[in-house]
Amino acid sequence: MAQHNCTTKHRSFKHLNAYERGQIAALRKEGKSMRYIAKQLGQAPSTISREIKRGTVTQLKSDLSTYEAYFPEAGQAVYEKRRKNCGAKLKLPHVKDFIRFAEKKMLEKKKWSSDSIVGYCKRDPNWKDKPMVCTKTLYNYIDRGLLKVRNIDLLLKPRLKPRDKTKKREPKRLMGKSIDLRPKEVETREEFGHWEIDTVVGKRFNDAVLLTLTERKTRYELIFLLDSKDSESVKRVFMELKERYGELFVDVFRSITADNGSEFSELSSILESYRSEAYFAHPYSSWERASNERQNGIIRRFIPKVKVIKDVPLSEVKEIERWMNQYPRKVLNYSTAEECFYRELLKICEGKGKVLEEQYVQAG
Template sequence: MNSGRTYLWVESTDFIAYADEQILRLHQSPDSVVGTAKVANLFPEKRIPCTKTLYNWIDKGFMETQNIDLVLKVRRKTKSTKIRKNKTFLGNSIDLRPDCVTARETFGHWKIDTVVGLKSGQDQVLLTLTERKTRFEIIQKIEGKNALAVQSGIENLQEQFGQFFKDIVKPITSDNGVEFSTLSACLDDIVDVYFTHSYSSWERGTNERHNGLIRRFIPKGSTMRHVSRMHMKRIENWMNQLPRKVLGYKTPRQAFLDETASLLAD
């Protein structure tokens, strides 16, 4: 008989309060909350639910957090893996990219993308760069979705990293947008650049996820000119301080600093 059964959520009020705080104020995902709590031993192990259970508690209304508050509720869609031939040649195909880049085993491999506000062509845009191994994110505001503006963003990045640019930035992967048409020439003899196939969004999964996180704070249709540099940096810092399951619940910032410290030690 289960008449004396005590439910886990009844015994885990301290964890629930902690989870509500992390999700509602710091915008963390339920999985990162559970993983961080376990790794840091914040509560007795038997008081920490699995990720699926935490989602169930949210669904059933046991928490202050509601589904609408979640950063991203994963929806898996079947995607076509048919590869279409690029209509224009911007540089090396992703097919030529070293296997170690795909495996995310080596630090310094980046993906570059843009996030658009208004589609009028007269608005500023965000230039994003994501380091593949650590998921570290860099966000810059540039003057438009064009090659000259992207080139200016790359020059800012070179200035930011200084003499360590070639150590921190190795291959860069881009899509075939016209704004990246001079990327290979801009980085010639400095960094290898590779381009994904047209209409192949699955080759840009990290970009798609990170852009989705940015959209939580800057919805589609918002003008980027009204996004202050401080607000942009708050978004960047939040993304880099979000514990990730793929990093053993380290934050991208922690993982990035560990990698750069190893470079300085060599």
């Protein structure tokens, strides 16, 4: 179909290619002027003049006299050599301190991503006047093998599988209010105090499990080690949280969104007694609790599926929790979840005329 209103402009100052250099050589042999050649190739006369100077070499005749002539191969060789020297120069020699810091963070047991390292340094006053590189450049250095870090050492990138909408599954009974009834401010993460909950299971059927709670706005994480995956164990966790937060519980835990696992069968009644709300995602719809699922994926870096959770000491579980809450995140403008959670708690306490007690913020 013809385009009558095309707004694309002719690109000027484009580079000559090998074919055009051959045309220049042929037209020069015919004795054509530079302006004539420039018009034929759609280039500026100055472009043709510079190209002829680049490709002109001195030749020796049989009688040992010399002459100068333009050769397209010579022009192309000079062009390619100069192109290799184009572009920004490596900043690596000037950012040695930053590179050493980045390598340490990416190679230690509890790794940071390249983006988190760059974001953290931008916020840290100690790095304010020190030379750094951006996230993309840091990844480029790794790809080119300029750092001790290799791609295999990096944290795994998220791999999203497309959902098969044609696959039919057996309907599953909802155990309480549907997620469709959840207020809009929960979905937009505007309001603090809305959590997602799930369990992380181990290798064996009768293994211990981890109960994970993720606050949607601040991404603050709570991890509990349970002896078994049942509703009674979940109930004990909320009794512990109620004891920790006291009258602040209803403000800190306004709502909790769960899946339809049997361990959450009494969640609605438990939260109702504490004046909080429970919502349940649709069956087989883990993406409706995306924050919690993402956090569980991070936990799996430390406790893989092949590991028996019973063998993991509580101190290690709390250390994982502490690391997750003190990890700078791009989604939080490179603040940590702990910092954001603390600020929200401070607002609640100030609104109630209370002092923020140390027991409210426990990261490990």
